[in-house]
Amino acid sequence: MANMLDAAEVAKHNTRESCWVILYGKVYDVTDFLSSHPGGAKIILKLAGTDATEEYDPIHPPGILEEELKPEACLGTVDPSTLPKEEPAQEQQEAAQGPPPVESLLNLDEIEEVATKQVSQKAWAYYSSASDDKFSKQFNNRIYQSILLRPRVFVDCTRCELETSVLGHKLGLPIFVAPAAMARLGHPAGEAGMAEACRSFGAMQIISNNASMTPEQIVKDAAPDQVFGWQLYVQIDREKSEAMLARINKLKAIKFIVLTLDAPVPGKREDDERNSMAGAAAPVPSGVKAAERTADGTPDVASGSGGVGQQLFAGTDPSLRWQDTLPWLAQHTDLPIVLKGLQTHEDAYLASLHTPQVKGIILSNHGGRALDTAPPAVHTLLEIRKYCPEVFDKLEVYVDGGIRRGTDVVKALCLGAKAVGLGRAALWGLAAGGVDGVRRTLQILADESKTCMRLLGVESVDALGPQHINTRMAEQQIYDGPSNLDSLRQAFKARL
Secondary structure (H helix, E strand, O other), X not given: OOOEEOHHHHHXXXXXXXXXXXXXXXXXXXXXXHHHOOOOHHHHHOOOOOEOHHHHOOOOOOOHHHHHOOHHHEEEEEOHHHOOXXXXXXXXXXXXXXXXXXXXXOOXXXXXXXXXXXXXXXXXXXXXXXXXXXXXXXXXXXXXXXXXXXXXXXXXXXXXXXXXXXXXXXXXXXXXXXXXXXXXXXXXXXXXXXXXXXHHHOOEEEEOOOOOOOHHHHHOOOOOOOOXXXXXXXXOOHHHHHHHHHHHHOOOOEEEEEEEOOOOOOOOEHHHHXXXXXXXXXXXXXXXXXXXXXXXXXXXXXXXXXXXXXXXXXXXXXXXXXHHHHHHHHOOOOOOEXXXXXXXXXXXXXXXXXXXXXXXXXXXXXXXXXOOOOOOHHHHHHHHHHHOOOHHHHOEEEEEOOOOOHHHHXXXXXXXOOEEEEOHHHHHHHHHHHHHHHHHHHXXXXXXXXXXXXXXXXXXXXXXXXXXXXOHHHHOOOOOOOOOHXXXXXXXXXXX
């Protein structure tokens, strides 16, 4: 490796023609990598000539540098005494004081409030953002409040168990960590920390396709009976997806593949984009200015790289179809397939026609991050019960989005969900207190769920059903048009 370099010398290499960055104290020439970076060249150019470690580290899995860059790209080490020293901002000083003990946090709202004070603006914008006016994000939670519980009395509520099973695997909780990306933006423990917390409860975790750690690192310390799924975003370059599937097939802890369908293109997440534009509006090296600004010097919004969400979707294939994608997937894995992101009874019915390859479905509107005013999972559950209840006999049905209380968990289970997923809530738990913060999140929901079940007079998850809830208010809002199932069935048979 070459000699020690002065930070001032590195700063001169800030153009497309010569782009250097500092990562973990080493200097890298990434000029040749600009055109192949999955998130686009602009995000690198914005950091050209600077120490990019703080931006890079929470987003990229450890070891990815060595995989993507040639050895000769490492030019040497930077002299730490030449790096600029910055006084910490007021909010960083406050965050450095540390969060309160997680045991003092009583609900998920308090956990999120603490986490928001701990994370960077970038992390908050990515985690919290949702599409357009955020109606779907907010309605995901409100819909549970429109479902009333029906407590019973004179029932022995001494015993109450939360154990259940998913795809034949026993779980300690009917609550799982949904595939939420970029966990290390919120805490260095990342997705492996989530896995450790899940291990404590026998809970399931679905690993994000865009996790900030590799699948191997996440499952490394898993318990022998711990259950993981792995989320797949199919890439336009199918060889990349096929290579990942080959890796996943070798990991015994991963029991199924979650094919995500609710975001074939990214939604317009304004908080995330606004944060990215704020960074673009800051002083940038002269060599980047032409690529980042219009002729009048304002940010080029039309050609901007967007926020973290936009960057993560780079390379995702928007052309998936029933008749093409599932046969392709069958060629590259024998693992059961769970389809994520179904939002209508028609698609749930179609999924049920593709058994035994498809074993389950996750009803989800992507946390309100894809199409705003798309229905919450509860609406889709009610639609399925109304139009094609046989789906529950053919597939396992899971939901995510809007879970804030144990009563929400119980209501979803009463409607036929096998388990419920936590996306943002798990990320906020991690940000608020690392592994213990995720444990606290799961503990709160487990305790609240047990309290709810006891007051309903129910001893086990399997005993929950529609008789324990009143859904009249929610039913007024669900789809009330034609079912179209006959035409869908005929079209499916015609393809066989």
